[in-house]
Every structure is written in C-alpha cells, then in structure tokens.
Amino acid sequence: xxxxxxxxxxxxxxxxxxxxxxxxxxxxxxxxxxxxxxxxxxxxxxxxxxxxxxxxxxxxxxxxxxxxxxxxxxxxxxxxxxxxxxxxxxxxxxxxxxxxxxxxxxxxxxxxxxx
Amino acid sequence: xxxxxxxxxxxxxxxxxxxxxxxxxxxxxxxxxxxxxxxxxxxxxxxxxxxxxxxxxxxxxxxxxxxxxxxxxxxxxxxxxxxxxxxxxxxxxxxxxxxxxxxxxxxxxxxxxx
Numbered sequence: 001x002x003x004x005x006x007x008x009x010x011x012x013x014x015x016x017x018x019x020x021x022x023x024x025x026x027x028x029x030x031x032x033x034x035x036x037x038x039x040x041x042x043x044x045x046x047x048x049x050x051x052x053x054x055x056x057x058x059x060x061x062x063x064x065x066x067x068x069x070x071x072x073x074x075x076x077x078x079x080x081x082x083x084x085x086x087x088x089x090x091x092x093x094x095x096x097x098x099x100x101x102x103x104x105x106x107x108x109x110x111x112x113x114x115x
Numbered sequence: 116x117x118x119x120x121x122x123x124x125x126x127x128x129x130x131x132x133x134x135x136x137x138x139x140x141x142x143x144x145x146x147x148x149x150x151x152x153x154x155x156x157x158x159x160x161x162x163x164x165x166x167x168x169x170x171x172x173x174x175x176x177x178x179x180x181x182x183x184x185x186x187x188x189x190x191x192x193x194x195x196x197x198x199x200x201x202x203x204x205x206x207x208x209x210x211x212x213x214x215x216x217x218x219x220x221x222x223x224x225x226x227x228x229x
Contacts, residue, residue: 004157034217043222044205089158093217101146101165101212102173105158 002027002099006090006106013080013113021075021109023090028068031093031101035064035075038087038108047088048075052095080113087111117142121206121221128196128228136191136224138206144219146209147189148173149181151202152223158205164189165212196228 003026013019023033032051036044048057050066050073057064063076077084087108094102119140128134140147148163150173160173164183178200180192189208193200206221 031214032217036220041223041225044220046217046219049217091158093214101163101209101214102148102160103150103158103207103218105150107155107157 002092002094002096002104004090004092004104004106006088006109008109009107010110011112013111015081015113015115017080017113019077019080019111021077021088021090021111023073023075023106025071025073025092025104027092027094027096028071029095030068031095033064033066033073034091034093034103035062035073036089036091038089040087044089077111080111082113082115085112117219119206119208119219119221121204121224124222124224126224126226128226130197130228131195134193134196134226136193136204136206136226138189138191138221139187140189140206140208140219141187142208142210142219143186144208144210145186146212146214147183148207148218149179149189149191150205150207151175152205153202161191161204163212193226196226198228200226201228202226 035047048064061078090106091103149161150158162181164170204224207218
C-alpha cells in the first residue's frame with residue numbers, strides 16, 4: 001500500500017527565509033504528485049501538480065520537484081511571507097490497477113512564518 | 116467559476132440519525148470521490164465514482180453509502196452515524212480517473228456526531 005511521509009511535521013521561520021518541504025512515497029507507480037495548501041478549518045487549495053513524466057513545476061515563489069524513481073518530492077518556497085502560514089499537503093495519484101486514481105496524502109507540514 | 120460545492124459546511128447531529136452531505140461539480144467531470152480527514156491520520160478515500168451509476172469503495176467505506184444518479188452530483192450518505200464518523204469531509208472531482216491534471220476539492224464539511 002502506498003505510504004506518503006512529509007518532513008518536517010512543523011516548521012516555524014522568520015519572514016524572508018527560503019524553505020524546503022519534503023515528501024516521500026513508497027510506490028513509484030504514480031500518475032502525478034500534487035501539492036496542496038490548507039488553511040485552518042478550510043478546504044484544499046491546489047498549488048502545483050507534477051505529472052509523472054515531469055521533473056519540476058514552478059508557480060511564482062513556489063517550485064516543486066519530483067524524483068519518481070527515488071520516491072521523493074520537494075516543495076521550495078522562496079522569500080517566505082506571513083501569508084504563507086498554513087499546512088502543506090503532498091498527495092500522490094496511484095497508477096496501480098486496484099487503486100487507480102486514488103490519492104494518497106501525507107500528514108502535512110504545518111508552516112508558521114512570523115514577521 | 117469552476118468549482119466543487121459541498122453542503123452543509125458544518126453539521127452537528129445525534130447518533131443514528133440519517134444524514135446526507137451533498138457534493139456538486141460544474142466542470143462535467145467524470146470522476147468524483149469522497150475523503151475524510153482526521154488528526155494524525157491525514158486524508159483517506161471513502162468512496163469514488165468513475166461515472167454515472169458506477170461507484171466503488173475506497174480505503175474506509177464502512178458506515179457510508181454513495182450514489183451517482185447524475186454526473187454533477189455525488190452525495191455521501193450516513194445511514195446511522197456514529198461518533199467515530201466525526202471528521203472533516205471533502206469531495207473531489209477530476210476529468211477522469213487518474214487525471215494527469217489533478218483534482219479539484221470542495222471546501223469541506225465538518226461533521227460532529229454526538
């Protein structure tokens with residue numbers, strides 16, 4: 001069964017720092033990997049999606065990389081701001097026949113950026 | 116605006132009283148699914164649907180039912196809710212199963228069963 005792990009579980013940094021959030025998964029049979037942001041008590045906002053054939057995606061201050069063979073992804077946040085404070089979730093989309101299309105989520109990294 | 120709409124956003128109910136959480140999408144997506152989110156456990160899939168009248172179990176289907184009579188709607192039914200079903204529920208949709216363009220999530224329904 002696919003297992004997704006996110007490290008660190010929590011991170012507290014001053015404004016302006018460059019950050020790296022890590023995600024690892026045990027089964028490389030994936031269609032894509034998606035990073036989400038979740039604010040307290042709110043829904044999931046999709047940040048970046050990397051298809052299995054891609055190595056990275058960028059959106060503004062965010063850059064996500066994918067190394068499918070080693071089962072790893074990183075989310076890089078440049079010049080962090082207090083508004084970036086949220087929980088960041090990594091999810092992989094299974095390509096296995098019996099679980100095709102099922103998203104497996106990590107437990108998230110809770111980020112706090114203080115002024 | 117393309118979106119997935121869940122209702123209600125918040126619900127408090129008593130054990131055993133049947134309830135339905137609605138989910139609707141306006142993107143003509145074929146694939147829809149339900150997840151629950153619990154502290155320390157993350158999000159887990161409850162049920163999914165590949166198209167109208169085609170549904171199947173996810174990782175944690177016990178105590179839940181779903182139906183897909185129309186393409187846009189995918190309600191989650193709790194016939195006899197119990198306190199262990201207290202959770203944050205999310206509906207998601209995508210163009211197709213294993214969509215390379217990813218999933219769109221609803222805003223969530225926070226359910227408390229007392």
